Amino acid sequence: MSKEKYKLHPISALINFIKVLKDMIVPLVFVVAVNGFGSGGDSEGWSSYITYIIYGVILLFLLVSGIIKWKRFRYWFEEEELRIEYGLFVKKKRYIPFERIQSLNYTEGILHRPFGLVKVKVETAGGGQTKEADAELTAITKDAAEQIKKEMLQAKNKLPVDSDETIQVEEIVERQTKPVFHISQKELFILASTSGGIGVFFSGLAVFISQFSEIIPYETIYDEFQVFIKFGVLLIALAVFLVLLVAWIVSVVITFINYYDFTIRVEDNEIIITRGLLEKKKITIPLSRIQGIRIAENPLRQLTGYATVIVDSAGGSLSEKDEKIRLLPLIKKKEINKILLQIFPEFQLDPNYINVPKRSRKFFYRLDFVWMIPVACVVIYFFYPYGLLSLLLFPISFGIGVWQHKTMGYYIDQQHLIVQYRIISKTTVWLEKRRIQSMTERTTYFQKRVGVSSIITTIKSGIGGAVTTVSHLDKEDAEILLSWYEPARTKNTQIEKEQLPNFETINLN
Amino acid sequence: MRAEPTNRISEKGLRVWYIYGILQSLIVLLVGIGVGTINYFTGEYVWLYIVTGAVVLIAGYLLTYLFPKVRWMRWRYEVREQEIELQHGLFIVKRTLVPMVRVQHVDTEQGPILRKYNLSSITISTAATSHTIPALITEEADELRGRISVLARVAEDDV
Numbered sequence: 144m145s146k147e148k149y150k151l152h153p154i155s156a157l158i159n160f161i162k163v164l165k166d167m168i169v170p171l172v173f174v175v176a177v178n179g180f181g182s183g184g185d186s187e188g189w190s191s192y193i194t195y196i197i198y199g200v201i202l203l204f205l206l207v208s209g210i211i212k213w214k215r216f217r218y219w220f221e222e223e224e225l226r227i228e229y230g231l232f233v234k235k236k237r238y239i240p241f242e243r244i245q246s247l248n249y250t251e252g253i254l255h256r257p258f259g260l261v262k263v264k265v266e267t268a269g270g271g272q273t274k275e276a277d278a279e280l281t282a283i284t285k286d287a288a289e290q291i292k293k294e295m296l297q298a299k300n301k302l303p304v305d306s307d308e309t310i311q312v313e314e315i316v317e318r319q320t321k322p323v324f325h326i327s328q329k330e331l332f333i334l335a336s337t338s339g340g341i342g343v344f345f346s347g348l349a350v351f352i353s354q355f356s357e358i359i360p361y362e363t364i365y366d367e368f369q370v371f372i373k374f375g376v377l378l379i380a381l382a383v384f385l386v387l388l389v390a391w392i393v394s395v396v397i398t399f400i401n402y403y404d405f406t407i408r409v410e411d412n413e414i415i416i417t418r419g420l421l422e423k424k425k426i427t428i429p430l431s432r433i434q435g436i437r438i439a440e441n442p443l444r445q446l447t448g449y450a451t452v453i454v455d456s457a458g459g460s461l462s463e464k465d466e467k468i469r470l471l472p473l474i475k476k477k478e479i480n481k482i483l484l485q486i487f488p489e490f491q492l493d494p495n496y497i498n499v500p501k502r503s504r505k506f507f508y509r510l511d512f513v514w515m516i517p518v519a520c521v522v523i524y525f526f527y528p529y530g531l532l533s534l535l536l537f538p539i540s541f542g543i544g545v546w547q548h549k550t551m552g553y554y555i556d557q558q559h560l561i562v563q564y565r566i567i568s569k570t571t572v573w574l575e576k577r578r579i580q581s582m583t584e585r586t587t588y589f590q591k592r593v594g595v596s597s598i599i600t601t602i603k604s605g606i607g608g609a610v611t612t613v614s615h616l617d618k619e620d621a622e623i624l625l626s627w628y629e630p631a632r633t634k635n636t637q638i639e640k641e642q643l644p645n646f647e648t649i650n651l652n
Numbered sequence: 653m654r655a656e657p658t659n660r661i662s663e664k665g666l667r668v669w670y671i672y673g674i675l676q677s678l679i680v681l682l683v684g685i686g687v688g689t690i691n692y693f694t695g696e697y698v699w700l701y702i703v704t705g706a707v708v709l710i711a712g713y714l715l716t717y718l719f720p721k722v723r724w725m726r727w728r729y730e731v732r733e734q735e736i737e738l739q740h741g742l743f744i745v746k747r748t749l750v751p752m753v754r755v756q757h758v759d760t761e762q763g764p765i766l767r768k769y770n771l772s773s774i775t776i777s778t779a780a781t782s783h784t785i786p787a788l789i790t791e792e793a794d795e796l797r798g799r800i801s802v803l804a805r806v807a808e809d810d811v
Contacts, residue, residue: 457779580778583748591745601781608780622654630734630751630807 148219148228152260155216155281158252160209167205218280223298225265225291227278239278241298243267245432246413249288251423261288324471324482326405334473335398337443402472409486414470428468432457434578434602435609436470436490438479441568450476452483455604467604489559490573496552496563503595503615507551508544515540543567553613555627560600562611572611578602582628584621594618598625654747657730657737664769665727665787669720671765677712684708729785731800734807736776738783754778755804758797762790776800 208231217228225239248264255261265278280291326334403420414433416426433454440450452471471482483490515536523530550565560574579600586596598613598621613624684704691700719742728739736750756779760772772793775784788796 577753580754580780581748581750581783583746585741586745586747588743601778603780625654625747625749628749628751630753 148217149283149287151213151216151218151280152258152282152284153213154254154258154260156206156210156213158209158254158262158281159212160206161254163205163209164202213281216281220291220294225278225294237278239265239267241295244295245429246427247288247292247295248427249423249425251419253421255282256423258282259285261285263288263291322406322408323485324405324407324474326402326472330473331399331402331405333447333449334402335395405472407470407482407486414486416468416470426468428454428456430486433487434604435575435611436483436487436573437467438476438492438571438573439568440476440570444473445569448476449473450479452479455602455609457603457605467609489575491556491559491561492571492573494554494556494561496554496561497616497620498552499548499614499616500595502593503590503617504545504548506590506595506615507548508541511540511544512537548615551614551616553616553624555624560624560627562600562613564612564614574600574602574611576628579628580608582625584625586618590615596621657728657739657747659729659731661724661727661729661785661787662771662789662792664771664789666720666724668765668769668771668787669724670716673716673720677708677715680711680715681708727786731796731803733803736783736800738785748783750776750778750781750783752800752803752807755800758800758804760790760793760797 250262260282263280400420405418408415435455519533522533554561583599601608738748772790
């Protein structure tokens with residue numbers, strides 16, 4: 144094993160600089176704005192330059208610190224560890240055992256591309272101090288990145304460092320399996336155009352409605368006032384619409400750039416996601432880290448038969464608090480099964496759900512009424528005639544409650560729990576029993592009176608937990624769920640589970 | 653119906669909760685006195701005195717007697733070979749199952765008031781959640797912590 148120390152590519156000095164600048168952009172703009180406008184006109188001579196000098200010094204300092212950071216950065220491989228030495232003023236060393244490395248994520252930014260470089264993010268298993276355990280190599284050549292992976296694989300498999308073996312490892316690294324999923328142009332376009340949200344639609348509606356103000360008998364009111372109001376409403380609606388339109392176009396472009404060429408591969412029990420037009424991102428998720436799968440269908444996409452598939456992954460970096468990774472950003476619901484079965488052989492979608500009883504329907508909207516009644520009272524009191532419109536909240540909330548009640552359902556087989564629920568979007572959660580960290584039955588006083596309770600499950604997601612609730616199901620069913628989860632009663636089935644075919648055998652073809 | 657978990661927390665725990673309740677109601681009392689004082693100097697509405705007095709009295713009763721009592725009656729736990737079961741809650745009853753396999757570590761903790769009564773609380777953490785049994789005799793808590801950590805180590809699984 145070589146003990147040669149490697150440096151990053153010089154371009155990382157520039158990247159460091161830009162990164163710090165990007166982090167500081169908000170306070171910097173703020174300071175510039177305050178200073179610029181505050182002392183702009185009447186200050187004389189050198190004193191107006193002093194601010195510019197300060198900015199110059201700051202920029203220079205950042206640039207130099209970027210260069211020093213790059214100069215000081217070293218990494219090397221020793222005793223099956225990735226060792227890093229870095230630090231601007233204080234020299235720090237970080238040793239990461241290869242065994243502990245969960246995944247290596249690659250990103251190719253605009254600055255990386257011309258030189259054939261990548262940014263490598265080393266992720267370790269999540270502990271309390273995850274941020275400390277992670278490492279980032281700002282820019283190294285692709286060969287160097289391969290070498291890290293090679294060293295890691297060697298250390299993990301405890302391979303001797305024979306030349307033959309090295310070649311074999313290289314083959315593993317080089318092998319590219321057929322993609323499990325690749326986003327089509329059409330899907331990419333739909334994803335981009337529906338991601339901007341519903342705001343544009345409503346503001347368009349506002350412009351439309353303002354046109355109809357002709358019909359409203361303004362004539363009876365003051366003539367001049369009328370013109371002003373009509374003009375004002377139209378102008379504001381138009382302005383809002385334009386702003387939202389621009390926001391929408393920006394979000395379409397951003398989504399398009401981010402999700403361009405979105406591809407999923409499965410290699411060596413890892414899911415590999417690559418995406419991006421300008422900045423190519425490569426994310427690897429070990430299959431063993433995936434804790435649950437959720438399928439979200441917002442009403443708009445539900446109508447058109449599209450859905451989003453999100454996976455919860457354990458561990459990961461602190462920056463992403465709960466690691467919800469969009470595995471399939473947009474997919475026809477019919478095709479989900481086909482794709483996911485290749486990755487998760489046990490996956491199942493839309494079984495025969497057990498619904499929650501009719502008597503629990505009131506729990507889905509009643510609690511909303513509690514806060515809505517005083518709000519409606521206040522609104523009606525202060526804005527008498529128009530305030531009455533707030534009463535519309537009740538049927539709307541009732542309708543949504545009934546809808547939620549209708550959607551709520553769950554299904555269990557020996558090892559899996561599938562829950563379907565709705566807030567506004569419909570979500571289906573697929574959980575493995577062995578991934579559920581704890582299960583709680585929750586009964587309020589009112590639920591108890593009608594023999595209903597809720598079941599709350601928690602799985603690990605990122606460094607925290609993600610909660611899935613089966614709301615207001617029959618008390619007896621809730622207890623069935625509890626005993627389903629109770630390990631003592633399911634000992635036999637666990638042994639059965641181990642006899643199931645391993646994932647690798649399925650993946651080979 | 654599932655049977656309730658068998659073990660109760662220490663009776664001395666109830667006494668500690670009474671003390672907590674007294675502290676909390678002292679805060680309510682202070683707020684009440686504040687309202688009364690402001691009323692004395694500004695409005696002098698008689699009904700405000702009555703309402704404030706009633707609120708303080710009721711809150712005092714609930715906080716120092718009824719809530720701790722109900723909470724204590726409700727609190728149950730059971731540590732079995734394969735899982736830990738907890739039940740607690742004042743208005744909302746929660747029953748939680750934590751499989752031994754999922755237990756990552758167990759802590760015991762002792763604040764100043766708990767120490768005076770020779771009590772400890774014990775916290776069981778999984779990868780994503782943590783659960784606390786609030787008041788156990790210190791020796792009992794230590795013994796339980798040891799037992800859980802042994803059981804958790806035995807129950808090895810695939811995560």
